Amino acid sequence: MTENDKASSRPTVADRSLSAAIAVDHLVKVYKQTRAVDDISFSLPRGSITGLLGGNGAGKTTTIATIMGLVLPTSGRVQVLGHRMPEESAAVLGRMNFESPYVDMPMRLTVRQNLTVFGMLYAVKNLSDRIAKLADDLDLTEFIDRANGKLSAGQKTRVALAKALINQPELLLLDEPTASLDPDTADWVRGHLERYRRANNATILLASHNMLEVERLCDRVIIMKRGRIEDDDTPEAIMARYNRTTLEEVFLDVARGRVNGAKEAAR
């Protein structure tokens, strides 16, 4: 098969979007003078875990917010579970969920009250059983009747994760899911996410600054810089391309503009 044949048989973004959990096509987001996301395209197959990496201001949060429908794109297209966002968001919002450091759970409500309210919003069946299961899985039982504002940072993160899993989402968007957790709890949360993905064939898109976390969890990594995709491949392929042994080293190469040098050294 020639290169041309390969190119013509390669599925387009529109084709991939039919089966993809997320299909982003030439997405651009401009805030006044700032080009936060600059013509990016990618497609995530269902059941995959993808890490979105990049320094501060790389465009990760804007990308995730656009996928969630919280931000309107300046141009380009986003499809989630086969539906255009935000136009058809009513068809998918009940099938996805998210966790982000930019939002909190209401502080005065207890963990159980918060999960009850969100369970009702997501029309979860057998809600008390679901809450009991999550409390058991995420070790919330000890403080389930305590106000969210009185929990430690790590406990709050677990509660936010419980809220993100309340509707057993097909698509989970996570922004720094283990920030503020001690290494033991963070490792335990990663294990839980892996098990959840396997058990539900869920798709997870994860923005993180923790490179070990990304290496452990993700089948694929998208590296962003200044609103553009700098690289997109498996963690192993990216590390090989940059002639590095860890994603952290790759991250530093990209952040400090040593990309070409590192790639040439690898060649």
Add this chain to the structure above:
Amino acid sequence: MTELSLHRGISVHRIGAMILRYWYLLMSSWPRLLELLYWPALQVITWGFLQLYIAQNANFFARAGGTLIGAVILWDILFRGQLGFSISFLEEMWARNLGNLMMSPLKPIEFLLSLMIMSLIRLAIGVIPMTLLALFLFHFNVYALGVPLIAFFCNLIFTSWSVGIFVSGLVLRNGLGAESIVWTLMFAIMPLACVYYPVSVLPVWLQYIAWVLPPTYVFEGMRALLIENTFRTDLMLSALAINVVLLVASFGAFLALLRSARKQGSLLSGGE
């Protein structure tokens, strides 16, 4: 939260979830509950004694018993109705919970309906004790107004919701930096709504503006009832017609501001 499926499948379950959320919040904080009672009670006591004093010294007020205290109670329905709506909305901003709601299947119309119901609940907690105080301290029984009271109440609460929806949209779009509008906008309406004096007191050009506001019709209607013993249905129907227009316009403005907030990217931040 999606804007484009407003008329399909409004869920009572999701509205119930939001009411439950605000109920949990209200019950978790005695200062919040106390505040609901405190200001209306203070208002009615202050104005009630003023009315007693004036009635002893002015013939007109002796005849028009209750116009001041009645105006205070009706004004509080308008003001507390809007605050009850807007504070529930602000709670989401203060709690940084708006992103969670916007990402959930909750629709804007369901969110607004839950805020309307909460404004009624908060109003009931604050205003019913206020009316009882007026009855026992000043022998003014607002419930004796009968059917007209229902017309007054409905028109005032519709206006309060329109203002509440509009200012919530402004806060959604501009963040908590616009919070002061929630507390002050209704006071800008107060002199034009002619709460304590008839419309005829205003200069003619200002009267045209006053008649655009539904509360003006209500307060004129209240004075007609208390002074002339006449229930002006024409005033109530005019107020209702303007209220329908205001409600539709405020909802449209809310959706436009929500869309602008999505463009601006302010839904995740919500800060100043």
